[in-house]
Amino acid sequence: METLHSILPELIRIVICAIGGAVIVFGNALVMGYAERKLAGHIMLRPGPMEVGWHGILQLVVDGIKLMGKQLVVPKQADKPLYMLAPILAFAPVFAPLLLIPFSDKLQGFDIDVGMLVILAFASINVLAILIGGWSSNNKYSLFGAFRSVAQNVAYEIPMLISLLAVVFMTNTFSLREIAAAQSPVWFVLLQPLAFLIYIVAMVAETNRAPFDLPEAESELTAGFHTEYSGMSFSLFVLGEYANMFIVCSVATVFFLGGSSGIPLPYFEYTGALWFLLKVYALMFFLVWIRWTYPRTRFDQLMNFCWKYLIPFSLVNLLITVVVVKLI
Amino acid sequence: MKSYFSELFTGAWSLILGLKVTIKTMFTPIVTVQYPREKLEITPNYRGHIDLIKDAETGTHKCISCGSCQRECPSDCIVVVGEKREGVKGKVLTKFTLDFTKCSLCGACVEVCPTKALDYSNEYELAGDARSDFYFDILKRVEERK
Amino acid sequence: MNVEPLEDDRHHRFVLNMGPQHPSTHGVLRVLLELEGEYAMHLHPVLGYGHRCHEKIAEHKPAKSFMPNTARMDYLGALIYNQGYAQLLEKAAGIEVPQRAEYIRVITAELNRIQSHLLWYGAYLLDLGAFTPIMFAFDDREHILDILEDVTGSRLTYCYHRVGGVSKDIDDKFVSRTRAFIERLRSRYTMYEDLVNGNVILQKRLIDVGELTPQICARYGVTGPLLRGTGVAYDIRRAEPYSVYPEFDFEIPTETKGDCMASFMVRYREIEQSLRIIEQALDKLPEGPSMAAKVPKKLKLPAGDYNSSVEAPRGELSYYLVADGSDVPYRLKVRTPSYSNLSTVPETCSGMLLSDVVSAMGSLDLVIPEIDR
Numbered sequence: 001m002e003t004l005h006s007i008l009p010e011l012i013r014i015v016i017c018a019i020g021g022a023v024i025v026f027g028n029a030l031v032m033g034y035a036e037r038k039l040a041g042h043i044m045l046r047p048g049p050m051e052v053g054w055h056g057i058l059q060l061v062v063d064g065i066k067l068m069g070k071q072l073v074v075p076k077q078a079d080k081p082l083y084m085l086a087p088i089l090a091f092a093p094v095f096a097p098l099l100l101i102p103f104s105d106k107l108q109g110f111d112i113d114v115g116m117l118v119i120l121a122f123a124s125i126n127v128l129a130i131l132i133g134g135w136s137s138n139n140k141y142s143l144f145g146a147f148r149s150v151a152q153n154v155a156y157e158i159p160m161l162i163s164l165l166a167v168v169f170m171t172n173t174f175s176l177r178e179i180a181a182a183q184s185p186v187w188f189v190l191l192q193p194l195a196f197l198i199y200i201v202a203m204v205a206e207t208n209r210a211p212f213d214l215p216e217a218e219s220e221l222t223a224g225f226h227t228e229y230s231g232m233s234f235s236l237f238v239l240g241e242y243a244n245m246f247i248v249c250s251v252a253t254v255f256f257l258g259g260s261s262g263i264p265l266p267y268f269e270y271t272g273a274l275w276f277l278l279k280v281y282a283l284m285f286f287l288v289w290i291r292w293t294y295p296r297t298r299f300d301q302l303m304n305f306c307w308k309y310l311i312p313f314s315l316v317n318l319l320i321t322v323v324v325v326k327l328i
Numbered sequence: 329m330k331s332y333f334s335e336l337f338t339g340a341w342s343l344i345l346g347l348k349v350t351i352k353t354m355f356t357p358i359v360t361v362q363y364p365r366e367k368l369e370i371t372p373n374y375r376g377h378i379d380l381i382k383d384a385e386t387g388t389h390k391c392i393s394c395g396s397c398q399r400e401c402p403s404d405c406i407v408v409v410g411e412k413r414e415g416v417k418g419k420v421l422t423k424f425t426l427d428f429t430k431c432s433l434c435g436a437c438v439e440v441c442p443t444k445a446l447d448y449s450n451e452y453e454l455a456g457d458a459r460s461d462f463y464f465d466i467l468k469r470v471e472e473r474k
Numbered sequence: 475m476n477v478e479p480l481e482d483d484r485h486h487r488f489v490l491n492m493g494p495q496h497p498s499t500h501g502v503l504r505v506l507l508e509l510e511g512e513y514a515m516h517l518h519p520v521l522g523y524g525h526r527c528h529e530k531i532a533e534h535k536p537a538k539s540f541m542p543n544t545a546r547m548d549y550l551g552a553l554i555y556n557q558g559y560a561q562l563l564e565k566a567a568g569i570e571v572p573q574r575a576e577y578i579r580v581i582t583a584e585l586n587r588i589q590s591h592l593l594w595y596g597a598y599l600l601d602l603g604a605f606t607p608i609m610f611a612f613d614d615r616e617h618i619l620d621i622l623e624d625v626t627g628s629r630l631t632y633c634y635h636r637v638g639g640v641s642k643d644i645d646d647k648f649v650s651r652t653r654a655f656i657e658r659l660r661s662r663y664t665m666y667e668d669l670v671n672g673n674v675i676l677q678k679r680l681i682d683v684g685e686l687t688p689q690i691c692a693r694y695g696v697t698g699p700l701l702r703g704t705g706v707a708y709d710i711r712r713a714e715p716y717s718v719y720p721e722f723d724f725e726i727p728t729e730t731k732g733d734c735m736a737s738f739m740v741r742y743r744e745i746e747q748s749l750r751i752i753e754q755a756l757d758k759l760p761e762g763p764s765m766a767a768k769v770p771k772k773l774k775l776p777a778g779d780y781n782s783s784v785e786a787p788r789g790e791l792s793y794y795l796v797a798d799g800s801d802v803p804y805r806l807k808v809r810t811p812s813y814s815n816l817s818t819v820p821e822t823c824s825g826m827l828l829s830d831v832v833s834a835m836g837s838l839d840l841v842i843p844e845i846d847r
Contacts, residue, residue, distance in 0.1 A: 043350045044609035046360040140490050144512065144828070210603060211675055219498040219601045220832050293350040294343065295675050296603025298829045299512065309336065339674035349669040350606060359613055371620075373642070375627030402539035432542035434633035435641060440771075448627065 017109040021098040029242045031281075033060040036288050043292045070231030078228065079136040086133030087229065087236035093125040094243035101250045102177040104260040104272030115176040116164060119251060120157070123206065126244055127153040130208075130215060130225045133237070137228035145224025148299060149215035152205055155303055159310035160202035163195040166314075166321040167255045176251075180259025187258040194317045196256045198310050200286075203248040205302070207241060209287055211294040212302060219296075249283040250276075257283075376449040377428050378406075378437055380470040389470050390445035393419040397437035397446065405430040406437060421467060428454070428462035487515060490828075494523050498601045498832045501842030505819075505835075512828045517820045524846040532806035537563055537795075538637055538773050540806070545631040547810065548844040550590040551787045553622075554583045556635035561716060562782035562793045563637045566775045574762040575639035576718045581652070581755045582622060582634065583784075584748040588659070589618040590787035591741050591748075594839045598738070599670060601836040602679055607670050614662060617655050624648060637773060638766030649756055656749050663746075671742065680735035684822050684834030687732055694821075695814040698789025699744065700838065702728045703736030710785040722754045734837040741839070772801050788812050788839050810844045 034049070034057065041048025049056030074080055097119040099109030112118065127150055134146020168174060170191070171182040189196045205212040216224030226237050253259060257279045260272030297305070361368055378397075380389040393410025405427040410419030438446045456462060493504035502523035508516040528547060532540045544559045545552035557579050564571055592615040596608030619629045625644050626634040634641055670676060691701045701708055707726045711719045727743035729736035775797035783792040789811025796805040815838045823834050 039354065040605070042354045042358065044606050045353060045356065045358050045613060046609065047358050047362070050362060140488065213603070217603060217829070219603060220829055222497060289347065289350060289354075292606050293346045293669070294604060294673065295599060295679060296829075297675050298679055298827065300827065301675075301678050308332075342672045342674045345668040346670075346673055349665055353606075353610075371624045373624055373627050400539075402535060402542055432546075432631070432633065433628060434542035435627070436539070439636075439641065 013109075017099050018095065020109070021095045024098055024246065025094060025239060025243045028246045029239045030060045030064075032242045032245065032284060032288075033063070033238075035285075036291075039285070039288050040292045043289075064235070067231055067235040072233055073228070073230045075137055075139065075228050077138040079138065082132050082136035083228075084233070086129050086136060087233040087240075089132060090126055090129035090240035091236040091243075093122045094240055094247060096122045097247045098243075100176060101247070102180050102254065102259055103276050104270055105177075105181075106269040107273050108177060111175055111177045114174045116168065116174045116179075116251075119176075119247065120161060120164075123244065123247060124153070124157065126240065129237075129240070133229065134215075134225035137225075139228050141221040141223070142225050142227045145215040145217070145221050145227070148217075149208060149225060151299075152208070152212065152214060152302060155306045156202045156205040156310075159198050159306060159314045160206060162311070162314040162318050163192075163198040163202065164251070164255055166192055166195045166318045169318070169321050169325050176254050176259075180254045180261070183258040183261060187256060187261075189256040192256065192317070192321070194313060195321075196252070198314045198317070199252055199256070200283075201310060203252060204287060204290070205306075207245050207248055207287070209241075209245070210291040211297050213291075213296060214299055214302065217296055245284060245287060246280065249280045249287070252283055253279040370450060370452065372450065374448065374450055374452065375433050375435060376451045377426060377431060377433075377454075377464060378446050378466065379449040380424065380445055380466055381447045382470055382473055389421070389467075390443045391421045391424065392443055392445075393421045393424075394442060396440045396442060400436045400440040402434060402436065403430040403432055424465070424467040426464040426466050428464055429459055486510075492831075493520075498836065499842075500597060500840060503816075503840065503842045503845070505831075507828070507831065509828070514826050514828060514831050515824055517823050517831065519816055519819055521816075521845055524843050526843075526847065528847045529806055529808060532803055534802070536773065536801045537566075537775055537797075537803050538801075540803075541635065542631075542633045545633055546843065547808065547847045548786060548788070548791075548812075548841050549630055550593060550841055551586055551791075552630065552632045553579075553586040553626075553634060554784055554786045555791065556632060557583050557717070558782050558784040558786075558791050558793050560635040560637055561784070562780055562795055563773060563775070565782055566778075566780045566795060566797060567637070567770075567773055568776075569638045569766055569769060571639055571766055572763050573718070573760045574643075575764045575766075577755050577759050578640050578644055578764060579635060580717055580719065580722075581644075581752050581759075582625070582640075584752050584755075585618050585622060585652070586632075587787045588745050588748050589615050589622075591745050592618075594741060594787075595666075595670075598833075598836045598839075599676075601832050602676065604670070604676075607666070610662075610665070610669075614659055617658065621648065621651050621655060624651070636765065636769075638769040639764050641765075643764040649759070652752060652756060656753060659745070659749060666742075671739075677735065679829075679833055680738055680837070681733060682731075683734045683830045684826070684837060685731065685733045686818065686822060690818060690821065694818045696789070696818055697814065698786070698811050699737045699740040700732075700815055701789070702726065702740045704732035705730040710783050710790055714783055716782070716784060718755075719751075721758065722751045724751050724754075734833055737837045737839075774799065774801050775803065786811055788841065788844070789815060808847060810847060812838070812840050812842075812844045816840060816845060 038048040049059040052058040052062050074083055100112065100115045100119055102108040130149040131146045134142040167179060167188050171179050173179060208215050216226065226234055229237060253276060260276040262272065262275030265271040265274065380391055383390055393408050395408045398406045398408045407423060407425045409423035410421050413420045438448065487508040487510055490507040490509050491504065492507055493499040494502040499505065504520040504523065506518040506520060507514045528543050531543060541556060541559060544555040548555050592611045596611030599607040622632065623629050625642055625648050626632045686696065686700060686704050688704045688706050691704055691706070697708065705728055707728045709726045710716070712726055724747045727740050727747060729739050777797055777799040779794065779796045781792060781794050783790055791811060792809035794807040794809070795803050798804040819835065823831050826834065
């Protein structure tokens with residue numbers, strides 16, 4: 001950490017971090033886009049993309065080029081400035097949390113004292129983007145998608161935050177690096193299994209993934225909030241979604257799965273990132289797996305589940321944690 | 329209170345069962361066929377559009393241009409024209425067309441044919457981009473076929 | 475947004491036009507929804523986008539020639555529609571059908587019914603947001619289509635039945651493939667039950683949604699699995715037995731609640747009953763011709779009116795024919811089940827959430843060409 005902090009001037013470090021962030025965002029979208037389609041295919045007993053490159057490995061590159069080449073259609077009655085702003089707003093804020101994630105002991109953009117709060121704050125901007133996008137496209141289905149998304153994300157941020165707070169109480173810090181470092185003997189997933197489960201459920205809902213993909217429920221709302229979007233503005237939403245998945249899975253890794261800890265490799269200060277990415281992608285695999293397994297929940301059931309199960313359980317968990325931490 | 333927890337556990341168990349099914353299918357071999365490169369063998373009983381059968385002995389079709397198929401066709405998509413020729417017994421087929429845009433593949437023409445001159449073809453890759461692609465000249469097809 | 479002004483007390487409602495192109499209307503059905511928030515307060519199905527005047531066409535050509543059209547009305551139950559029409563003409567013209575042909579008709583019709591239910595099963599789950607079950611259902615369904623293709627020559631819109639029998643006899647290959655298919659489908663039940671039927675999310679989505687009562691069903695003429703879901707064991711195969719159905723031992727699955735889950739389970743259990751019928755029919759399959767010996771080329775229908783009812787996958791299908799002595803029907807009326815089933819929607823679905831409207835309409839198992847015919 002110190003080396004990266006002191007040797008490089010601040011400006012260069014920011015540039016490097018921004019490039020690294022962009023690489024992660026786009027690389028992650030390529031990997032996940034391909035993995036999602038391939039896994040979905042194999043779950044459904046079909047091979048998935050097979051045409052472009054070996055086993056369709058270049059499919060996502062081609063798709064990206066296609067999306068960039070497409071016309072940006074703006075509906076006649078849409079609120080044009082907001083309509084164009086929404087995808088940017090969905091995509092841009094994902095860079096900030098990436099700077100704070102400790103990929104390994106020394107691979108971290110910035111380590112600040114309130115890292116967790118910053119990440120959660122930036123993750124919430126996504127809701128605003130969806131709301132703006134749904135409202136400004138002046139489409140009834142988009143509007144419904146936007147409304148659903150707001151209610152869902154606001155509700156699920158509560159159990160998410162409370163379950164993470166249980167870990168914060170155990171470590172007495174908001175700094176992501178210190179939380180990851182505090183798990184050297186035992187990962188918090190063993191000490192806080194309930195918080196982990198609650199976080200996983202809330203994480204699926206936060207990223208609007210099936211079975212909680214109500215904002216884009218295509219059999220009800222055709223495509224939800226991005227019904228009217230085309231070309232690059234649509235793909236920015238998708239990029240934002242995959243980057244958000246990456247971020248929430250990284251947070252889960254930092255808080256519950258021991259960050260970059262694992263079997264030591266040479267230059268572990270840097271190569272620990274491999275373990276980190278492995279854990280993140282294991283969680284992402286889980287997200288893909290459940291998406292292609294379950295039907296979609298209904299809106300009121302989703303909210304009921306949050307208020308009746310997740311919030312009480314997370315509060316009880318927090319209370320027990322506080323008492324135990326105080327007594328020890 | 330009891331139902332509150334039992335619902336949670338039975339619900340969670342049902343979700344785990346679902347995950348078990350999908351992880352299993354993820355590792356079972358795929359069942360689909362990569363169509364343009366691999367093709368399934370099509371059953372010989374497949375009913376495509378009609379074709380005149382080429383008789384191996386005479387090297388021509390057996391149609392006597394009686395027009396039964398034309399009369400029987402529910403969609404009026406067959407046109408049969410024959411003419412009398414000097415020195416030939418019966419009529420000679422001069423035109424046999426099928427408007428495949430209207431054909432409903434019911435098979436009435438094949439069944440009604442008194443000389444069993446008609447059969448279904450086995451062609452199924454019949455996509456075209458114009459209506460005229462589906463106006464088949466059955467007589468020409470049988471003459472061109474080896 | 476341009477919302478047409480409605481009556482005074484409804485002016486604040488939001489009008490959503492679902493369809494004619496919408497992922498969950500399965501065809502060209504259009505439903506106008508008046509929404510308050512996400513609650514659909516009033517539904518108005520708009521029909522007729524796929525109307526092809528089938529009944530009028532029937533008045534203009536020989537009765538025999540209408541057979542291919544029956545398959546186009548309900549593309550999922552084509553063989554059953556064929557069977558009903560063939561029976562009607564046989565009744566009118568007084569033609570005796572050989573036993574073997576009747577057995578073949580029953581076997582193929584039941585295969586067709588399973589095929590239709592499997593497609594509904596997958597498509598319904600797709601409406602509810604699960605993507606995988608439709609692929610599994612299609613995997614099974616492909617086997618049926620292959621079996622039927624081998625004997626009928628087509629995969630979807632069959633024209634297999636003829637007045638007086640069937641166009642092609644079945645062979646040993648058909649029998650062995652069908653038996654293998656029965657084995658296969660039975661081995662898949664646990665998979666379907668684990669993945670779909672027992673799933674808590676599915677149950678929460680379906681239980682207590684779109685409840686029908688026997689009274690509502692009687693008022694609108696609802697038949698088929700929806701009616702059996704309310705506890706009325708009304709199935710034409712038992713109520714007015716046709717063909718050789720009396721010779722088979724099978725149950726009529728019923729549920730009591732009448733909600734979406736009830737009709738879901740009725741359809742699911744019907745698959746097993748259809749398999750049982752096919753098994754028995756294959757065991758008992760008599761030898762003999764598959765086509766009546768003497769069928770007149772020009773089928774004169776004696777003056778009078780005739781009716782023939784069969785149990786289609788979606789409910790009661792009736793053909794009503796008025797003949798004036800020629801070979802062209804004077805009038806043919808087709809009573810299709812989906813039309814009546816859909817008519818309950820404005821009553822049962824008002825006040826529902828938008829998501830519930832999708833699941834309630836999916837449980838009707840609508841085939842739009844059959845409504846519009």
